Amino acid sequence: MAIEAGEQDDLVELTTQIVTAFAAGNHLPAAELPGLIRGVHASLQGLTSKNAQPAEQQRVLTSAEIWRSIQPNGLISFEDDKAYKTLRRHLARLGLTPEAYRAKWGLPVDYPMTASAYSAQRSQLARDLGLGRSRSAAPEAPSSAAGDGSTDRDNPSADAEQSVTQDSIPDPEQEDIADAFEEEITREPFDEDGVEP
Known part of the structure; x- marks a missing residue:
């Protein structure tokens, strides 16, 4: 199909x-x-040609196909129809981000990237290791008074835990205690500090 004169002028200008x-x-x-x-002009003609091949059309997924791809033990990738525990690494190998993958296939924003069974397994492992809990809320170790013959001197961390309790921290609302506490932590600068007295 021939290119019109106006389009030809535009191609020459762009070239x-x-x-x-x-x-x-x-x-x-x-x-x-x-x-x-010649190469640039031919490339531009190929782009504007009416006979140019249309870009590969992505198939539109039905909601049933989307939900079938989400299984407890793995997520089915629409790129290669294989199951993965987590899609992130697979998508990274293909040069896609999770957002680009969702957009490419028309998936909802909340489409998971990790299989639910794998996520639950990792969550349980984290709980077993005590991750996510503050140290004060962690279960205490068995007391040495159980008669095993060890003393608190054998366990230096027990001394540290016992020395920092709510009773040993002064109440800042009481002025005289607060002043005494402030005096304890104030020190005079040394010559090595680089501060002139």
Whole structure:
């Protein structure tokens, strides 16, 4: 199919701009300039041609296909139809982010990237290791008074835990205790501090 005269003028103008910009930023021998012009013009003609092949159409997924892809032990990838515990690493190998994958396949924003069984397994492992709990809420170790013969001197962490209790921290609302506490932690600068007295 022939390109109209107006479109041909636009192609010539675009070709001129592209070749000019390329030649301004790159060293180009004069003998290669006609080949570059022909190549750019042919590429632009191919892009505007009515006979150009349409881009590969992504199939539209039904909601049933989307929900079938979510299984407890794995998520089915729409890229290769294989099951994965987590899709993130698989998508990274393909050069996709989770957001791009969701957009490409028309998936909902809350489409999971990790299988529910795998997520529950990792969550249980974290709970078993005590992750997510503050140290004060962690279960206490068995007392040494159980008659095993060990003393608190054998366990230095027990001394540290016993020395810091709510009773040993002064109440800042009581002025005299607060002043005494402040005096305990204030010190005079040393010569090594680099501060002039």
